[in-house]
Amino acid sequence: MTPDFDLMVIGAGPAGCQSGLAASRHGLSVLLVDEAADAGGQVDRAPASGLLMKLAEHGENGHELRRRVINSAITLRCGCRVWSVSDGFRVDVAGPSGHEAFSAPRLSAASGAYERVVPFPGWTLPGVIGLAAATTLIKSQGMLPGRRIVLAGCGPLLLLVASKVLAVGGEIAAIADLASPADWLITLPRALRRPPLAIRGVGWAVGIGRSRVPIYFRHGVRTATGRDRIESVEIGPLDRSGAPAAGNTISIEVDALAVGHGLVPGAEIPQLLGAEMIFDRLHGGWIPQVDKFGRTSRPGLYAVGDGAGIRGAEPALLAGELAGLAAARDAGRISAATYDYETKKPLRRRRFYAPFADAMAGMMALRPEQAAGIPAETVVCRCEDVTRESIENAAAAGALDVNQMKHFTRCGMGPCQGRMCGDVAAELFAQSRKVQRDTVGYWTARPPLRPVTLSDLVGSFEYDDIPIPRPPPL
Amino acid sequence: MTRTHDLVVVGAGVHGSTVALLAARGGLKVALIERDQICRGASGVNAGTLTMQMTRVALIPYAMRAHAMWASARQWLGHDVGVVVCDGLSLAFTEQEEELLTHRAGKRREAGAPIEIVSGQHAVEIEPGLSRQVRTAGWCKVDGYANAYQTGLAFRRALVEAGVVLYEQTAALGIEIVHRGYHVITSKDPIQGRRLVIAGGVWIEPMLAWLGVHLPIKVLVNQLSVTERIAPVMRTQVGVASGLLSLKQYPHGTVVIGGGWQGKGDRVSGHGEIVPDSVVGNVRLACHAIPNLISARLTRSWTGFEAETADALPAVGAIPGFTDAYVCGSVHSGYTSGPYIAKLLADRLLGREPELPLFPIERLLATEDSR
Numbered sequence: 044m045t046p047d048f049d050l051m052v053i054g055a056g057p058a059g060c061q062s063g064l065a066a067s068r069h070g071l072s073v074l075l076v077d078e079a080a081d082a083g084g085q086v087d088r089a090p091a092s093g094l095l096m097k098l099a100e101h102g103e104n105g106h107e108l109r110r111r112v113i114n115s116a117i118t119l120r121c122g123c124r125v126w127s128v129s130d131g132f133r134v135d136v137a138g139p140s141g142h143e144a145f146s147a148p149r150l151s152a153a154s155g156a157y158e159r160v161v162p163f164p165g166w167t168l169p170g171v172i173g174l175a176a177a178t179t180l181i182k183s184q185g186m187l188p189g190r191r192i193v194l195a196g197c198g199p200l201l202l203l204v205a206s207k208v209l210a211v212g213g214e215i216a217a218i219a220d221l222a223s224p225a226d227w228l229i230t231l232p233r234a235l236r237r238p239p240l241a242i243r244g245v246g247w248a249v250g251i252g253r254s255r256v257p258i259y260f261r262h263g264v265r266t267a268t269g270r271d272r273i274e275s276v277e278i279g280p281l282d283r284s285g286a287p288a289a290g291n292t293i294s295i296e297v298d299a300l301a302v303g304h305g306l307v308p309g310a311e312i313p314q315l316l317g318a319e320m321i322f323d324r325l326h327g328g329w330i331p332q333v334d335k336f337g338r339t340s341r342p343g344l345y346a347v348g349d350g351a352g353i354r355g356a357e358p359a360l361l362a363g364e365l366a367g368l369a370a371a372r373d374a375g376r377i378s379a380a381t382y383d384y385e386t387k388k389p390l391r392r393r394r395f396y397a398p399f400a401d402a403m404a405g406m407m408a409l410r411p412e413q414a415a416g417i418p419a420e421t422v423v424c425r426c427e428d429v430t431r432e433s434i435e436n437a438a439a440a441g442a443l444d445v446n447q448m449k450h451f452t453r454c455g456m457g458p459c460q461g462r463m464c465g466d467v468a469a470e471l472f473a474q475s476r477k478v479q480r481d482t483v484g485y486w487t488a489r490p491p492l493r494p495v496t497l498s499d500l501v502g503s504f505e506y507d508d509i510p511i512p513r514p515p516p517l
Numbered sequence: 518m519t520r521t522h523d524l525v526v527v528g529a530g531v532h533g534s535t536v537a538l539l540a541a542r543g544g545l546k547v548a549l550i551e552r553d554q555i556c557r558g559a560s561g562v563n564a565g566t567l568t569m570q571m572t573r574v575a576l577i578p579y580a581m582r583a584h585a586m587w588a589s590a591r592q593w594l595g596h597d598v599g600v601v602v603c604d605g606l607s608l609a610f611t612e613q614e615e616e617l618l619t620h621r622a623g624k625r626r627e628a629g630a631p632i633e634i635v636s637g638q639h640a641v642e643i644e645p646g647l648s649r650q651v652r653t654a655g656w657c658k659v660d661g662y663a664n665a666y667q668t669g670l671a672f673r674r675a676l677v678e679a680g681v682v683l684y685e686q687t688a689a690l691g692i693e694i695v696h697r698g699y700h701v702i703t704s705k706d707p708i709q710g711r712r713l714v715i716a717g718g719v720w721i722e723p724m725l726a727w728l729g730v731h732l733p734i735k736v737l738v739n740q741l742s743v744t745e746r747i748a749p750v751m752r753t754q755v756g757v758a759s760g761l762l763s764l765k766q767y768p769h770g771t772v773v774i775g776g777g778w779q780g781k782g783d784r785v786s787g788h789g790e791i792v793p794d795s796v797v798g799n800v801r802l803a804c805h806a807i808p809n810l811i812s813a814r815l816t817r818s819w820t821g822f823e824a825e826t827a828d829a830l831p832a833v834g835a836i837p838g839f840t841d842a843y844v845c846g847s848v849h850s851g852y853t854s855g856p857y858i859a860k861l862l863a864d865r866l867l868g869r870e871p872e873l874p875l876f877p878i879e880r881l882l883a884t885e886d887s888r
Binding site: 504 | 554557561573574610611617621624650666667669670673674677685686744745746757758759760761769771777778779781788790791792793794796797798800801802803804805810811812813814815816817818819829849
């Protein structure tokens with residue numbers, strides 16, 4: 044069977060778009076698939092159609108990226124949910140035109156990241172959402188998560204969400220930041236390597252300062268309470284490691300809480316295809332082992348962007364460019380000399396950005412003490428209502444890795460497929476077994492990559508269309 | 518050097534775990550070796566179906582007794598495996614399938630399975646979630662399902678309580694014959710026992726080859742899928758005349774779709790992979806049987822290895838030419854019949870006469886000529 048494309052790219056964020064563009068520029072036929080309605084990913088998420096929104100400064104980057112993809116020879120399929128990736132490579136999608144399959148000898152996984160929330164009592168109440176979820180709501184729908192909001196957690200997303208909420212006229216009751224002012228200051232020299240970002244960051248900070256929003260450094264959420272939805276947030280001091288510390292707590296009346304503790308790489312595709320994985324706490328957790336061009340241990344499989352380690356949007360663009368070039372090189376479309384020449388600049392720029400990217404990743408990485416501070420009766424897996432205590436009981440009952448723990452508890456068996464709880468649950472499980480985090484492993488990746496409605500999978504069919512195999516012997 | 522056990526069991530699926538458990542309760546000092554963890558292979562990832570309507574005719578007397586064991590797992594195992602006993606229906610949508618169903622149900626009934634043939638209308642009264650396109654159904658009240666993923670926890674607890682020495686995450690790599698027993702070479706320390714039971718599922722073939730015994734075992738790569746939790750759409754265990762569907766909704770709301778549609782994989786790598794077209798076919802058949810399934814979301818598909826001998830009947834009995842060495846496995850729909858068949862072998866080990874005959878393997882051994 045002739046492959047449909049030279050390269051398939053899953054995920055049309057900065058990394059995916061750029062890997063497609065670089066490969067396409069060198070004559071590879073490229074399929075770019077994304078489940079969202081438009082290219083851009085989370086960083087450059089497009090406003091939902093019909094919404095007239097003033098493009099923010101960063102939105103323009105997304106607009107430009109989309110324009111470049113549309114003007115290229117790339118076949119772009121949006122609104123398509125990839126549910127299976129198999130050997131060969133074959134990609135199965137469920138989308139507006141039913142179930143379709145595509146093939147190519149090369150595959151670039153650019154499926155981004157998802158949010159980590161370190162659980163606290165009340166985190167499953169309506170009105171509590173993730174920081175990244177809040178940016179999606181604002182960027183895509185022009186909607187605020189509430190009228191009076193507390194923002195909490197760690198990392199640059201806190202600043203980003205604060206500036207966006209203020210820009211659309213929302214009220215921030217308080218910001219609780221795990222970091223101290225000193226933690227932010229030590230990133231400054233590194234930030235100065237990226238003047239546009241540094242200026243933007245300082246701009247956010249100045250804007251937040253001018254708004255007189257109370258900022259509580261080295262603070263985190265203790266509990267969220269409310270009857271049917273969140274009504275109040277209690278925040279309290281943390282120590283350097285992110286664990287709750289002694290001191291006064293503060294109760295704040297709110298109707299929304301946006302809270303996030305960094306990002307976890309969405310590395311299911313390399314996992315599913317059996318690529319070598321490594322545990323890299325700084326860059327978010329389990330990531331595929333890649334060479335500097337994004338080649339995984341599986342020939343023809345590339346991994347780029349936050350799904351291959353949390354580094355942010357600009358390094359993602361560079362990683363995409365490099366993997367696109369590597370695909371062109373591996374397909375024999377460019378000479379070694381062209382490859383060396385064209386990869387030189389992106390490699391150099393990525394090295395230059397690395398210290399800042401790592402500083403930001405460091406502010407978002409999960410600290411073991413954060414997990415250690417979760418109360419025993421707190422739900423960790425929200426799909427299946429599995430508490431911290433149940434996870435510890437599984438360790439006591441003899442479970443050796445996270446997949447056995449899953450069988451013992453149902454932790455991670457719900458419709459989020461273990462994305463929301465996986466990182467923290469594994470951390471808690473490793474701590475209760477008193478072993479290194481990487482020895483307890485990671486969830487075995489299985490299709491569907493995202494939950495898919497059976498109607499989208501089966502399409503319209505007649506009974507006679509079902510290729511029922513021959514019955515086994517009687 | 519470790520001490521010598523009375524019995525070493527290689528492979529901790531339902532078969533190996535049950536033999537080990539009952540032998541230990543019968544007074545033997547037992548070691549159980551498992552390269553992964555207790556019941557995490559086929560025994561932990563199968564569809565949990567406990568039906569007579571997919572069982573080989575020759576196995577019906579065993580499966581009936583095994584069903585009773587599953588239904589009383591809390592008593593004899595001491596721990597819950599989430600067993601639900603319910604009606605089972607096997608559906609025919611076409612005339613041809615009606616013939617197949619009637620023929621197969623008749624044979625199984627003769628063997629002791631209380632299967633009744635009912636009209637499509639009657640089947641809908643038994644299972645209101647059923648498609649109105651059912652022409653005829655086999656109805657059996659000895660049916661139901663277990664929660665396969667809970668098997669490991671339940672057996673592990675029972676094994677620990679019975680004093681079985683567990684060697685998990687310990688791969689058996691070879692077997693040596695020593696004075697008065699066997700020496701299992703593993704990825705960790707060697708383990709020695711006076712008696713040996715090989716219960717390695719699809720790996721029985723390479724394990725027996727260590728002893729120079731050649732028993733060909735075919736590997737079936739069965740696919741399964743599960744939906745998210747949904748409101749009740751069915752109350753019975755549903756299959757089809759050909760046996761290529763198993764469908765049930767668990768008390769917590771998920772629906773497991775199985776039936777033995779084939780994925781890809783091999784026992785050398787131990788890796789199985791779904792075939793997308795097979796998932797689509799299997800899910801279409803499920804939605805054809807229970808139409809309200811269509812709006813559920815699929816959350817996971819996976820594979821499990823099933824072992825099959827040349828005549829598709831079990832390999833359970835003494836290993837010819839070796840004293841005190843046995844094999845136990847390759848039981849079709851082995852999850853259903855497994856505990857009872859393993860109990861028969863445990864009885865043999867404990868010097869009791871098994872209630873029903875074992876399945877001696879001489880008939881399956883490749884001769885020098887055929888190799």
